Structure formats: structure tokens, C-alpha cells
Amino acid sequence: xxxxVESGGGVVQPGRSLRLSCAASGFTFSSxxxxxxxxxxxxxxxxxxxxxxxxxxxxFGDSVxxxxxxxRDNSKNTLFLQMNSLRAEDxxxxxxxxxxHESGTxxxxxxxxxxxxxxx
Amino acid sequence: xxxxxxxxxxxxxxxxxxxxxxxxxxxxxxxxxAWYQQKPGKxxxxxxxxxxxxxxxxPSRFSGSASGTEFTLTISSLQPDDFATYxxxxxxSNLLAFGQGTKVEIK
Numbered sequence: 001x002x003x004x005v006e007s008g009g010g011v012v013q014p015g016r017s018l019r020l021s022c023a024a025s026g027f028t029f030s031s032x033x034x035x036x037x038x039x040x041x042x043x044x045x046x047x048x049x050x051x052x053x054x055x056x057x058x059x060f061g062d063s064v065x066x067x068x069x070x071x072r073d074n075s076k077n078t079l080f081l082q083m084n085s086l087r088a089e090d091x092x093x094x095x096x097x098x099x100x101h102e103s104g105t106x107x108x109x110x111x112x113x114x115x116x117x118x119x120x
Numbered sequence: 121x122x123x124x125x126x127x128x129x130x131x132x133x134x135x136x137x138x139x140x141x142x143x144x145x146x147x148x149x150x151x152x153x154a155w156y157q158q159k160p161g162k163x164x165x166x167x168x169x170x171x172x173x174x175x176x177x178x179p180s181r182f183s184g185s186a187s188g189t190e191f192t193l194t195i196s197s198l199q200p201d202d203f204a205t206y207x208x209x210x211x212x213s214n215l216l217a218f219g220q221g222t223k224v225e226i227k
Contacts, residue, residue: 035216045156045164045207047216059214062121095163105211106154108175110163 002026002109004096009114012086022079022096022111030054030074033099035107036081038092038116048094049081050104057103063089086118122146122210126219132227139195141222143208151186152212155193158221159204167206168193198224 008020022034036048049060049070058070069082079096093115097107123146133139143153151171156164166175168184171191181196195202203226208219 044205044221045158045209045218047209047218050214050216061215100169104214104216105152106166106169106209107156107164108166110165112163 002098004098004109004111006094006096006111006114009094009116011117011119013120014087014118016086017082017084018086018116020081020083020094020096020114020116022081024077024079024096024098027098027109029072029077031102033101033103033105034070034072034079035097035099035104036070036079037095037097037107037110038090039095039113040089040092043092046092050099051079052104053102059104083116086116088118090116091118092116121215122149122213122217124208124210124217124219126208126222128222129220130223130225132225133198134227135198135200137198137227139198139202139224141193141206141208141224143191143193143219145189145191145210145212148189149210149212152210153184153186153191154209154211155182155184156207156209157202157204158207164207195224 003025051070067085071080093113095113096111098109155168158164171186172184205223
């Protein structure tokens with residue numbers, strides 16, 4: 001069965017960096033686009049970024065563009081989110097989500113999420 | 121960027137009620153819209169894709185429809201397990217976007 005397990009969350013000071021990982025199993029990872037979606041405490045879902053199946057295409061939401069980078073290692077079935085210049089408003093649960101296609105459409109599987117808290 | 125506006129933000133209903141949630145896109149997205157259900161502390165679950173296609177395993181009381189830039193999620197007879205928050209999401213653009221959510225509460 002499909003499993004997505006996020007890790008790397010924690011408490012970080014404003015302006016610092018953090019790298020999230022998402023370990024995937026149960027499907028052919030290298031065939032599907034992958035996303036990060038976040039949810040601030042008590043708020044709605046916000047799409048963060050997508051990377052195509054082969055890593056050649058990436059798109060970012062306006063609120064993280066220029067600060068966050070998405071990457072993947074298809075040999076290790078792992079997705080990453082490098083978050084730089086973190087702000088208090090980046091505090092959220094970060095979900096890894098699998099696309100149903102090779103790039104950005106909609107999500108059929110989600111991880112349980114990892115909490116990132118940006119605070120001094 | 122495409123904006124998605126959901127209404128209402130909160131909906132109070134009883135078991136057995138017919139429930140309708142609306143999502144409006146700021147521009148044409150064809151039928152490239154999905155609906156998700158989220159319960160507290162859990163990841164979202166896909167219900168509907170391509171505007172009206174029911175995801176495998178989702179009860180048939182859930183349905184989706186579209187008219188221009190307005191999309192509707194209908195629950196024909198609300199069940200206790202359906203009290204949750206519902207989100208629409210467009211995928212017409214490379215920059216994906218969610219609606220702000222509709223919480224379905226017990227009346």
C-alpha cells in the first residue's frame with residue numbers, strides 16, 4: 001500500500017533554514033509528480049510546491065517562491081523541501097502528497113504531516 | 121493566479137440532510153477541480169476529481185457538478201461520518217490552489 005512519511009520538522013528561529021524529507025513506498029515513485037502542501041494551525045490548506053516525476057519541472061506558491069526549493073531522489077524514493085529564510089507565517093503542518101499524474105494535478109495519497117514551528 | 125472561493129465557510133446540518141457546498145473559480149478552469157474531506161488531525165482525503173468523477177471507494181452519496189466557473193459538492197444524505205471540513209482545489213493552472221474550506225457541523 002502507498003505510504004508517505006514526512007520527517008524533519010521542528011522548532012526553528014526566524015531567518016534560519018530547515019529541510020523536510022518524505023519517504024515514499026508502495027508505488028513507483030519515479031513515475032509521479034510530488035507536492036508539498038501546508039496547513040497553518042486552525043487554518044486551511046495551502047499548496048506549497050510541486051516537482052514533476054523526473055525533477056525537470058518545479059513550481060512554487062507565491063508565498064514561498066525564492067525561499068523554498070523542492071527536489072527528489074528517485075533512487076531513494078525520497079522527496080525534499082529545503083526551506084530558507086523562514087518566517088513566523090511558515091509555521092504549519094507540512095504534508096507530502098502524491099499526484100495522480102506525472103506533474104501537477106490533484107492528490108490521491110497524503111502523508112501524516114510534520115509540524116514546523118518558526119519562533120524565537 | 122487563479123483564486124478559489126468557497127461558500128459557506130461553515131454549515132450546520134443534521135443527519136439525513138442534503139448538503140451543498142459551492143466553489144467558484146476566478147477564471148475558467150474547465151472541469152479541473154477536485155474535492156477533499158479533512159477530519160481534525162488527519163490528512164485530507166480525495167472525494168471527487170475532474171469536477172464530477174467519484175474517487176474509488178467514496179460513497180455514492182457524494183457527487184460533484186459544474187456550471188461555468190461554479191462547482192458544487194453535494195452530499196445527498198448526510199451521515200455521522202461526514203461531519204468534517206471540505207476543500208476544493210483547482211488544477212487548471214501550474215500554480216495549484218485550494219478554496220478556504222467549508223466546515224460541516226452538527227446542527
